[in-house]
Amino acid sequence: MMPAGDRTKKGLIVTGVLFMVLFVIGITGIGGSNVLRYGFRILLYITIGEMWNLLSGYAGLTSLGQQAFIGLSGYALAVATTKYGLFYPLGIVAGLVISLGAAFVLSFLLLRIEGMYFSITTWVVAEALGTLFMSLMYVNRGAGMTVSAEPYPRIGTLYLMALVLCFASMITMILLPGSEFGLGVRAMRDDVQAAESLGVNVKRSRRIIYLVAAGFTALAGSLFFLNKGTIYPESGFDIGWTISMVFIVIIGGSGTVAGPVAGAVIYVFLSEILAHYPGWSNMILGAIAILMILFCPQGVIPAIGAAVRNSAKRRRKGSDGCRELDY
Amino acid sequence: MKQDAAVFDNVEAGYGNVRILNGLSFRVAEGEVFGVIGPNGCGKTTMLNALSGMIRPSKGMISCFGKELNRLEAYERCRLGIGRTWQIPRPFAGMSVYENTLAAAVHGAGRKNLLRDRRSGRKESDTALKALEETGLAEKKDMPSGELTLLDRKRLEVARAMASEPRLLLLDEVAAGLTEAETTQITDLVAGLKEKHYTVIWIEHNIETMMKATDRLMCMSEGRNVLTGDPAEVMASETVERLYLGADDE
Ligand SMILES: Nc1ncnc2c1ncn2[C@@H]1O[C@H](COP(=O)(O)OP(=O)(O)O)[C@@H](O)[C@H]1O
Ligand SMILES: [Mg+2]
Numbered sequence: 001m002m003p004a005g006d007r008t009k010k011g012l013i014v015t016g017v018l019f020m021v022l023f024v025i026g027i028t029g030i031g032g033s034n035v036l037r038y039g040f041r042i043l044l045y046i047t048i049g050e051m052w053n054l055l056s057g058y059a060g061l062t063s064l065g066q067q068a069f070i071g072l073s074g075y076a077l078a079v080a081t082t083k084y085g086l087f088y089p090l091g092i093v094a095g096l097v098i099s100l101g102a103a104f105v106l107s108f109l110l111l112r113i114e115g116m117y118f119s120i121t122t123w124v125v126a127e128a129l130g131t132l133f134m135s136l137m138y139v140n141r142g143a144g145m146t147v148s149a150e151p152y153p154r155i156g157t158l159y160l161m162a163l164v165l166c167f168a169s170m171i172t173m174i175l176l177p178g179s180e181f182g183l184g185v186r187a188m189r190d191d192v193q194a195a196e197s198l199g200v201n202v203k204r205s206r207r208i209i210y211l212v213a214a215g216f217t218a219l220a221g222s223l224f225f226l227n228k229g230t231i232y233p234e235s236g237f238d239i240g241w242t243i244s245m246v247f248i249v250i251i252g253g254s255g256t257v258a259g260p261v262a263g264a265v266i267y268v269f270l271s272e273i274l275a276h277y278p279g280w281s282n283m284i285l286g287a288i289a290i291l292m293i294l295f296c297p298q299g300v301i302p303a304i305g306a307a308v309r310n311s312a313k314r315r316r317k318g319s320d321g322c323r324e325l326d327y
Numbered sequence: 328m329k330q331d332a333a334v335f336d337n338v339e340a341g342y343g344n345v346r347i348l349n350g351l352s353f354r355v356a357e358g359e360v361f362g363v364i365g366p367n368g369c370g371k372t373t374m375l376n377a378l379s380g381m382i383r384p385s386k387g388m389i390s391c392f393g394k395e396l397n398r399l400e401a402y403e404r405c406r407l408g409i410g411r412t413w414q415i416p417r418p419f420a421g422m423s424v425y426e427n428t429l430a431a432a433v434h435g436a437g438r439k440n441l442l443r444d445r446r447s448g449r450k451e452s453d454t455a456l457k458a459l460e461e462t463g464l465a466e467k468k469d470m471p472s473g474e475l476t477l478l479d480r481k482r483l484e485v486a487r488a489m490a491s492e493p494r495l496l497l498l499d500e501v502a503a504g505l506t507e508a509e510t511t512q513i514t515d516l517v518a519g520l521k522e523k524h525y526t527v528i529w530i531e532h533n534i535e536t537m538m539k540a541t542d543r544l545m546c547m548s549e550g551r552n553v554l555t556g557d558p559a560e561v562m563a564s565e566t567v568e569r570l571y572l573g574a575d576d577e
Contacts (some may be wrong), residue, residue: 003427014385052515079504158433180433180434180451183422183426183429183430183433183434183436184430184433186419186422186426186430187419187422187427187430187434189421190418190419190420190421190422191417191418193381193401193417193421194413194417194419195419195430195434196380196381196400196401196402196405197379197401197402197405197440198405198410198430198431198434198435198487198488198491199405199406199431199435199436199491200401200402200430200434202402203400222485279407290343324379
């Protein structure tokens with residue numbers, strides 16, 4: 001097993017280089033606006049994928065309701081900019097604050113509930129919020145709201161904001177395993193009771209993770225609706241958000257930082273193709289995810305990693321290598 | 328006068344509606360190695376579960392170093408100085424052997440001292456490595472803990488509990504299934520802990536080990552304390568003999 005410190009260093013170097021490359025693409029606009037548009041979406045989906053991986057893969061919190069924070073932050077942005085005429089960054093901050101507040105309050109209810117009941121309750125809460133916004137005159141009910149900004153940020157700006165957000169989420173995930181907090185979290189991922197009996201404060205760790213995931217997901221939601229310009233209850237609080245997060249983590253592989261990156265790239269291009277078949281897209285995504293669980297349960301990135309390691313080992317020793325699931 | 332390291336006072340506890348401990352009472356003095364025997368299923372492990380906070384008593388009181396435990400969460404009990412092992416080893420399988428003990432060193436009872444001593448250069452890695460050395464695992468520190476043999480898993484149980492720097496160590500059949508030589512290693516380890524003024528509650532089936540290594544012995548049956556006293560006297564008692572000859576299937 002590679003020591004956590006070495007893995008962290010390697011991860012940070014690779015991520016740093018990748019960031020520089022993507023940053024240059026954003027600043028210069030090489031490749032044109034299409035690259036930036038796709039890049040923007042991929043970066044946001046990586047962010048929410050990493051955060052769902054954190055929740056489900058590390059803390060055992062399989063939430064089906066993270067769209068609650070996407071909807072809340074999207075609406076906060078719309079209300080702040082349209083109703084109060086605030087500069088849009090303030091709207092993003094408002095969305096973050098409101099989502100963190102909501103997550104904090106909700107955590108007292110949700111973190112008491114275990115397993116499947118937790119998942120169902122998170123989904124019910126998100127649906128309830130959608131229904132609430134559907135009936136609130138303050139947010140124009142089902143008619144939705146627009147986001148206003150003067151001047152409206154261009155795709156290059158949006159891309160750079162998404163880039164910073166995405167890499168902040170990735171660096172969080174790279175630093176987590178080797179940190180003191182992360183050691184406790186990994187212990188509790190493997191065995192909750194044994195971790196508790198060794199002094200790991202499981203409740204507090206779960207609350208922190210829930211809040212961190214809510215925060216990043218909210219920021220991604222703000223940027224998404226800042227780009228889109230309009231928000232409706234059914235787009236903000238759409239279960240489709242959760243479907244995409246689950247898909248990204250299953251396809252890419254949970255428990256790794258690179259997994260959601262690969263998952264998000266595949267997801268964005270696949271959903272682009274599937275956009276021509278409305279109504280079918282979620283079903284096809286679901287079918288692909290199920291096939292993946294059946295035939296490659298560890299996900300694309302760990303499978304590639306294992307294959308590379310195995311062939312290297314065979315070349316060295318002529319034996320079949322162990323199946324180590326690290327990075 | 329010596330403080331009590333652990334007190335059970337008329338404790339009733341169990342799982343769901345099934346009551347396992349039926350008015351269990353006993354005291355363990357600080358610095359003592361306190362052995363626990365009893366037929367399978369009599370509630371020895373359940374007693375540890377109640378002490379370490381995995382289950383809560385429906386009646387009665389448990390205290391540790393003069394502090395009532397009933398309201399404390401499991402992690403708080405660990406930080407108070409209770410370190411436990413599991414009868415069936417429960418390593419953190421996704422982590423290396425070293426990381427297992429490191430997690431305990433960082434989060435356990437030693438946490439407070441660690442935060443204080445950091446300025447003077449003490450590191451959590453020292454605590455973690457020392458626990459591995461004392462249990463003979465130092466050379467396997469980078470192995471995934473899930474790949475350890477049973478003996479090494481048992482060692483890791485002890486190492487991890489010790490890395491949390493407890494004052495009261497709870498050992499649940501750590502010698503069961505081990506050879507005589509391996510058992511002697513564990514007995515020596517416990518003797519060394521006693522020198523360092525640890526308190527130990529040690530559950531074991533092997534009568535000889537218990538006679539040799541403990542200061543006092545408690546025999547449990549059906550969730551109660553049947554007899555507690557000098558190990559030789561307890562083993563010589565008719566009640567204990569009957570329990571072992573009659574009900575036990577080992
Ligand atoms: N997690 C559990 N849930 C329900 N019953 C349990 C559980 N653990 C143990 N028991 C039951 O409690 C009784 C006492 O078990 P235990 O304390 O493990 O006995 P001992 O350690 O003395 O062999 C047994 O009848 C066992 O089946
Ligand atoms: Mg037992």
